[in-house]
Amino acid sequence: MNIVRRIKVIDSHTAGEPTRVVIEGIPTLEGSTLPEKETDFLANHAGLAKLLVGEPRGHAPWHSVIPLPPLHPRADLSILIVSALGSLAMCGHALIGLVTTFIETGRIPVREPTTQVVVETLSGLVTATAQVEGGRVVAVTFEGVPSWVAVTGMEVEVAGRLFEVDLAYGGNWFAMVRIEQTGLTIEVEEIPNLVALGHRIRQKVNRLLSESSDWPMGTPDQVDQLLYVGPPVSPGADGQNLVTSTGLGFDRSPCGTGCCARMAWHHAREEMGLGDRFVHESVINTTFVGEIRAVNQVMRGGPAGSALGWEIIPTITGSAHLTAFNELVLDRHDPLGEGFFLPAAGGTPPT
Numbered sequence: 001m002n003i004v005r006r007i008k009v010i011d012s013h014t015a016g017e018p019t020r021v022v023i024e025g026i027p028t029l030e031g032s033t034l035p036e037k038e039t040d041f042l043a044n045h046a047g048l049a050k051l052l053v054g055e056p057r058g059h060a061p062w063h064s065v066i067p068l069p070p071l072h073p074r075a076d077l078s079i080l081i082v083s084a085l086g087s088l089a090m091c092g093h094a095l096i097g098l099v100t101t102f103i104e105t106g107r108i109p110v111r112e113p114t115t116q117v118v119v120e121t122l123s124g125l126v127t128a129t130a131q132v133e134g135g136r137v138v139a140v141t142f143e144g145v146p147s148w149v150a151v152t153g154m155e156v157e158v159a160g161r162l163f164e165v166d167l168a169y170g171g172n173w174f175a176m177v178r179i180e181q182t183g184l185t186i187e188v189e190e191i192p193n194l195v196a197l198g199h200r201i202r203q204k205v206n207r208l209l210s211e212s213s214d215w216p217m218g219t220p221d222q223v224d225q226l227l228y229v230g231p232p233v234s235p236g237a238d239g240q241n242l243v244t245s246t247g248l249g250f251d252r253s254p255c256g257t258g259c260c261a262r263m264a265w266h267h268a269r270e271e272m273g274l275g276d277r278f279v280h281e282s283v284i285n286t287t288f289v290g291e292i293r294a295v296n297q298v299m300r301g302g303p304a305g306s307a308l309g310w311e312i313i314p315t316i317t318g319s320a321h322l323t324a325f326n327e328l329v330l331d332r333h334d335p336l337g338e339g340f341f342l343p344a345a346g347g348t349p350p351t
């Protein structure tokens with residue numbers, strides 16, 4: 001027998017971005033808390049991330065969810081999320097994919113018209129509410145983690161051009177860049193240029209972050225993802241997002257945690273307030289609907305009395321669709337073993 005590992009998964013996409021939910025075949029992870037399980041996964045089973053999402057079984061944008069029995073008293077289940085970026089604290093599109101997969105395949109008790117699931121992620125507890133009609137999940141709304149802006153007006157120079165970058169958190173950290181600054185537009189033809197430019201801007205941002213310890217409290221040591229903030233393109237949309245990173249290339253969806261960060265950013269700029277909704281559009285014109293559900297006056301790094309540094313509690317609504325019931329296998333003679341990651345391709349940034 002040449003097959004030495006078998007992993008059953010269910011694949012789906014959320015607004016175009018793929019998610020692979022593990023159903024069977026992952027070894028039991030040591031530890032009694034989610035961070036302990038993550039530590040064991042990274043120390044002893046890191047190759048599985050490549051097998052789950054790397055090539056040739058996946059490719060750059062794939063994210064895999066590893067569901068675990070609940071490790072928190074208020075959770076229905078706990079999850080690890082892995083991608084080419086490693087272990088992710090939170091991922092909105094993957095959460096929507098997970099909830100849709102579990103409900104539509106009968107893995108959690110279904111209640112119509114709404115089913116609520118509390119999921120423990122490495123970024124905290126996330127409550128998701130699925131709208132269910134005749135067993136089909138029409139949409140999933142999740143309440144994001146407290147989202148906020150740490151830094152505004154960071155100036156970085158790339159190829160003789162100056163870019164103003166802000167850093168915002170929405171479950172993951174994003175370097176926020178207004179697309180107008182780039183001379184490009186968010187569209188499929190420009191993706192290689194935007195990925196390459198995003199990479200160079202992030203390199204400069206990360207250098208600045210590492211060179212000083214004077215950044216406001218809570219500022220990350222580095223950012224893996226960059227969000228281009230664009231104006232809307234389609235009727236009914238309020239703005240377009242393109243998230244790029246070295247490992248994942250670009251997000252086909254508007255990016256759930258990116259939407260949370262973007263709404264915190266608009267709130268800090270006094271462009272959105274409590275109760276406001278925002279239709280986020282992706283580069284392929286799929287949408288997530290965001291809302292500012294609450295605003296907490298928790299000053300985090302910004303000057304007192306300013307909206308900067310306050311945190312918002314966002315919600316994001318989106319839909320996922322199942323695409324495959326799969327069994328991944330590992331052939332012990334395969335020279336590429338458990339798989340591999342390649343850097344996302346990018347073109348030449350504009351000069």
Ligand code: PYC
Nearest residue numbers: 091092093255256257
């Ligand atoms: O939807 O939050 C998201 C996400 C993060 C990385 C890729 N997608």
